[in-house]
Amino acid sequence: MKTLCVLQHVEAEYLGLLEDHLEGRNIRFRYCRPFAPGVQIPSGTEDFDGLILLGAGPKGIVSGNLVPSLGAELRLTKDFLDRGLPVIGIGIGSCMLSSAAGGGAEEKPLRMTLENARCVLPGALNGHLPQIFPVAVYMRDRPVLPSDAKVLAVGGDGEPVVFQMGDSSFGFVGHPGIKSAMIEDLIMEFDEVPENTAETLAALRAVQGDIVAALAEIMVGLVEVTHLMEPSR
Secondary structure (H helix, E strand, O other), X not given: OOEEEEEOXXXXXXXXXXXHHHHHOXXXXXXXXXXXXXXXXXXXXXXXXXXXXXXXXXXXXXXXXXXOOHHXXXXXXXXXXXXXXXXXXXXXXXXXXXXXXXXXXXXXXXEEEEEEEEEOOOOHHHHOOOOEXXXXXXXXOEEEOOOOOEEEEEOOOXXXXXXXXXXXEEEEOOOOOOOHHHHHHHHHHOOOOOOOHHHHHHHHHHOHHHHHHHHHHXXXXXXXXXXXXXXXX
């Protein structure tokens, strides 16, 4: 059984719908919450078979209120990448993944968007990335991909929303397991809120079933490509 380190940056943003998929496959995960008193970022990959970098609400990595543990997280992410262990970056975590892999991030205002993404790479996620699927984004900044990254899906503006680094690391600009309650909690947790959040949140509730269906397919491919159900090292 494999164990994932999950770096959670704010109380409201957690694995969401991903939790059930991981538990159902006997993939263990352990939250690390550096925003809690006394919690330290792991110094290396020991005891873990992969890393998940979650979103951070209104916090950024190049603008706004920066993620306080950014330096340590980038070093840890690079350690996982160098060892060929899977890294999954979600939201601002996708910016961290891109930065640790030799790309970077650039300023973009805090936003909440909901749109349909389209797959642009045939066979992505072993053929399990849906051709069209909803993507909800709540984040600041955007990833700037290194030259060797593969873009798997783009949004309506043509910007990458799902990308791949190497054989087994993936960035999701939108949280693939998002719940509307997570956005509600972010609104309660922070004073800074994107424009038109109420309208977009209502739209998110309306497509929650489509997000659930898309995630079921995405997780099949993600687990296959990252080999997370194979025996631990």
